Amino acid sequence: MTQHPRARSTYTGVALVIGSALSLQFGAVFAYQLFPQLGSWGVTTLRLGVAALVLTLMVRPKVGQWSAEQWKAVALFGGSMALMNGTFYAAIERIPIGLAVTIEFLGPLVLAAALSRRGIDFLWLGIALLGMGVLGYESINNATDYDPLGVLFALIAGLGWALYVLAGAKVGQAVEGTGGLAVAMSFAAVFLLPLGAPGALKGVTDPHLLLLAIGTGLLASLIPYTLELMALRRLPRNTFSILLSLEPAVAAIAGFLLLGQVTGPVRWLAIALLIAASVGVTLSARKNPGPKEVQLGEVAPVTASLPMIEDATAQGSKPHRAEKG
Template sequence: MGPVLLVIGSCTSLQVGAALAVHLFALGGSTGTTLLRLGFAALVLLVVVRPRVRRWTGLQWRAAAALGLSLGAMNGCFYAAISRIDLGTAVTVEFLGPLTLSAVLSRRARELLWVALALVGVVVLGVTGEHHGGSLDPTGVLLALAAGAFWAAYIMTSARVGEVVPGHGGLAVATAVGALLLVPLGAGGALQALSAPGGPWLAFGTALLASVVPYSLELAALRRLPQRTFGVLLSLEPVIASLAGWALLGQRMTPLGGVGVALVVLASAGATATTGRSRRDDGDGRGRVDLTAPAG
């Protein structure tokens, strides 16, 4: 599967899982739901991958720990946000994080144009996306912005793990680290959700669709795409989130919001085309390595 399809598959699975997680909020709250999502995902990944951590170096442990911190913070803030504002709106605001990362890392003027167009679409969709009208919940917006900042950190730390840890062992350990971070705040809610009828199945489905599948696909994509291109391709995320919110949660989109969706799709298509041309220009890919390396 090509890297572009990997990103699209990740976006779709993630947003369907997020819509499923909304049903868990009434049982365990947003933090309890986040803990269940990462906890179940960690169990699945650790059993399937069986990382050989005894052979890890300090560098590999630090990379996995940094990814785990990003995962825990990103998911905790995002689930708290979608408990207050619509799924599509939350993802739109959150997307400003990776979009800003793409702008910072971009080195070609044509790529900056796609970033700018995606930003316009994100702003339009964010302003007009709430199905019930009225002003956005400011706390929800702030939480989505915080999730966006940690999303950008996730992109960088995930790329680093892909470089220094072979296979998916780094992702498995990082997911476990992220879950452990949420235990103090989410243990009570998680236990309450697990004791409710159907709660364990909802939790497992959320973990599979919102963590195991998308993070595995994204890790594979980041091994084959520059961070800046990956970030722009994620502009599909608000579109898919809006569709998932409409289809699974009854969160309608305004006509002007549809304009924002069209702009974001156009920017994603342009970014995809630019990626293809960049690969041909770069030949065997040399010269792009530093784009996925952390600053300093």
């Protein structure tokens, strides 16, 4: 039986989000090795700069043809990326990565609630929120995990993450291909320079540290952000935001397997709830795509006031195709 194009689009979008989550956690393993030498801000600045350079050379964005509105969208995307990345790495320098990602997920969770129009979405949001609550309770009662400054950075990163989803959807609509992402990462690296310049300079002058930074840039920036931009072209923003609940689960598993960060039974229960929310929203999106869902290759427009998802084929919109690579 031939699958409906919207179903294929949903499954492709889910696969892209999962691939992004996996890549991000492997990139974090490289970053942990760099923290003692470069500091979290230096690592973030260097990895974004490396990723921006590689992607710019690959896609060669035609910035000379961009309008002022396109430049504004890309600059805002870069600003949200700088906020999200800088504070997240500052958080995982102080608290376990699984806890940091889970706290950070509050941003897209609140965004998903604001954007959702279907009752079933609130069920999955509720399950995800329950998982968050279980994990928060377990973490607060584990004194070794609870660094107030790390938690604060993770909360700020959550705000950056929500802005990243909105700004990324806007760039996906306004700028064809991945040229907008390349320039946005360049903006992000520049925005972080005041805090990260000393560490980044040290990384550039040490071949071993530079090699680790390149690995971090590819795995934690270039690959995941390219995959997420492609996913945002295939999924409504509320569905995309709920699917991001997979990231705390992947982060906790990666922290346990790759970094030896212990994950107890209560935390595994929270992870299971987050995975259930992601699976649920994927299946409900497939069964009930609705007339307003974003179709393959289309982009949900973004306006200033967190509106409900609108039809990407509405009058005046011009859907773009996602480029491979």
